[in-house]
Amino acid sequence: xxxITAGITGVQGFLPEDILTNHDLSKIVDTSDEWITTxxxxxxxxxxxxxxxxxxxxxxxxxxxxxxxxxxEDVELVILATVTPDYPFPSTANVLCDKLGMxxxxxxxxxxxCSGFIYGISTGAQFIETGKYKKVIVVGVDKMSSIxxxxxxxxxxxxxxxxxxxMLEPNNEGLGIIDFILRSDGSGRNHLLQPAGxxxxxxxxxxxxxxxxxVKQEGKQVFKFAVTNMAEISAEIMERNNLSSDDxxxxxPHQANLRIIDATANRMGLSKDKVMINxxxxxxTTAGTLPLCLWDYEKQLxxxxxxxxxxxxxxxxxxxxxxKWLYNT
Ligand code: UT7
Numbered sequence: 001x002x003x004i005t006a007g008i009t010g011v012q013g014f015l016p017e018d019i020l021t022n023h024d025l026s027k028i029v030d031t032s033d034e035w036i037t038t039x040x041x042x043x044x045x046x047x048x049x050x051x052x053x054x055x056x057x058x059x060x061x062x063x064x065x066x067x068x069x070x071x072x073e074d075v076e077l078v079i080l081a082t083v084t085p086d087y088p089f090p091s092t093a094n095v096l097c098d099k100l101g102m103x104x105x106x107x108x109x110x111x112x113x114c115s116g117f118i119y120g121i122s123t124g125a126q127f128i129e130t131g132k133y134k135k136v137i138v139v140g141v142d143k144m145s146s147i148x149x150x151x152x153x154x155x156x157x158x159x160x161x162x163x164x165x166x167m168l169e170p171n172n173e174g175l176g177i178i179d180f181i182l183r184s185d186g187s188g189r190n191h192l193l194q195p196a197g198x199x200x201x202x203x204x205x206x207x208x209x210x211x212x213x214x215v216k217q218e219g220k221q222v223f224k225f226a227v228t229n230m231a232e233i234s235a236e237i238m239e240r241n242n243l244s245s246d247d248x249x250x251x252x253p254h255q256a257n258l259r260i261i262d263a264t265a266n267r268m269g270l271s272k273d274k275v276m277i278n279x280x281x282x283x284x285t286t287a288g289t290l291p292l293c294l295w296d297y298e299k300q301l302x303x304x305x306x307x308x309x310x311x312x313x314x315x316x317x318x319x320x321x322x323x324k325w326l327y328n329t
Contacts, residue, residue, distance in 0.1 A: 004128065005129065005177060005178065006124065007171035007176030008121075008323065009168070010068035010166065011166045011167075011295045011298055012064035012164070013296070014059035015046045016048040016051075018046060019045075020047050028150055029153035030153055039257075040283075041257065041259075042157065042158065042283045044282075045161070045283030046282055047145045047161055053086055054096050060139065061100055072102045073101065073102070075097075075136075076105055076133040077105055077124065077133055077137070078106075079120045079138045080109050080110065080141065081111075081140045082140075082286075083111060084142045084143045084144060088198075091107065114256060114284070114314065116140055117291055118310075118311050119182060120138040120287075122182055122321060124168045125168060128168050131170070134170060135168075136169075137166070139163065139291075140292075142161065143161045145161050147194050149215070155216075157283075159283055162285035164290070164291020175303070175326045176324060178324055183233065183317070183319055185315070191222050191314075192313070192314035192315075193215075196210075223257065223259075223260065226260050227263045229318045235267050237322050238308065243306065244269075248307075249306050250274055250297070250305060252293050252294060252308065253276070253309075253311070255283070255284055255285070256279075256313075258277070258279055261277060276296070277293075290311060301325045301329065303327055307322070308320055308321070
C-alpha cells in the first residue's frame with residue numbers, strides 16, 4: 001500500500017436564493033409547520049427556479065477553484081454525484097468541465113442517490129492514493145425540485161436543491177480519507193425511486209399522466225432501513241478503526257430526517273454538539289447534504305479532527321467514511 005492518502009483541501013457550497021418555507025408548503029398541500037418540524041426537523045429548503053444542476057455545480061466549483069488557488073486546467077478528474085443530471089446524457093460532469101474551462105479533466109456522473117457523495121469521494125481517493133492524479137474534484141449536487149411532485153405531501157416537504165464540492169489532493173502526513181465502508185442492496189429499489197424516464201419506462205403520455213417522473217417514496221419503510229443501516233455502518237467503521245466515541249470529533253450525517261441523525265449519533269455514543277446539522281435550513285438535498293455540512297461547519301474544523309461521514313439513500317445505498325481533516329481555516 002502507498003503512503004499517499006487523499007485529503008480534502010477545500011470545500012465550497014452553493015444554495016439557490018429562493019426559499020420555500022413550511023408555511024409556504026402548507027398553502028400548497030395538506031400539511032403544517034408543526035408536522036414537518038416534528039417529523040423531520042426541516043423548517044425551509046432552497047429552490048433553483050432558473051437553471052440546472054450544472055449551474056449549481058458550476059457555482060460551487062468556481063468558488064472551490066478560487067479558494068484552493070487552482071487553475072481549472074490542472075484538474076484531472078471530476079466525479080459528479082447526482083440523481084438530477086442536466087440530461088440522461090451527456091454527463092453533467094462533462095457539461096461542468098466545459099462551463100469552467102477544466103479542459104484537461106475527464107469526468108463522469110455517479111448515481112447513488114443520497115450516498116452519492118461518499119461513493120464519490122471513496123472513488124476519487126483511489127486515483128490519488130495510487131499516485132495517478134494530484135487534483136480530483138468531487139461534487140454532490142441535486143435539483144430535487146425538478147423531480148418532486150408538489151401535489152404529494154409525503155415527499156414535497158422533504159427535499160430541496162443545493163450543491164457542494166471538495167478538492168482531493170495527495171497527503172503524506174496520514175491525513176485525509178483513512179477508511180470507507182460502502183454497501184448497496186438493489187432489492188430496496190421500489191421503496192424510493194423515480195419510476196419513469198429511464199429505459200424501463202421511457203417518457204410517454206401515460207408516464208406523465210401517472211406522474212411517474214416524480215420521486216416516489218414509501219417513507220416508513222425507508223425510515224426503518226435508514227435508521228438501522230446508517231447507525232450500524234457508522235458503528236462498524238468506528239470499531240474496525242478502534243475509534244471510541246471520545247476519538248470522534250464530528251459525525252457528518254446525511255440530512256434526511258433529524259430522527260435518523262439522532263439515532264445514528266446515539267448508536268455511536270456521540271453528544272449532539274459533535275453532530276453537523278443543517279437540515280432545518282436546506283431539507284434533504286440528496287447528494288448535496290454532506291458537502292454542504294462540511295461547508296457550513298468548515299470554520300469549526302481543525303487539522304487532525306476525526307470525522308465520520310455517514311449516509312443512506314435510494315437503491316438502497318449506504319456507507320460511512322472515516323476522514324482525518326487536513327487543514328485549519
Ligand atoms: O434521503 C434518502 C432516504 N430517505 C429517508 O431517509 C426518509 C425516511 N423516511 C422519513 O424520513 C419519514 O418516514 C417521513 C418524514 C417521510 C414520514 O414520517 P413518518 O413519521 O414515517 O410518517 P408516516 O409516513 O408514517 O405518516 C404518518 C401520518 C400519515 O397519516 P395517517 O395514515 O397516520 O393518517 C400520513 O398520511 O402523517 C401523514 N403525513 C403527513 N401529514 C402532514 C405524511 N406526510 C405528511 C405531511 N403533512 N407532509
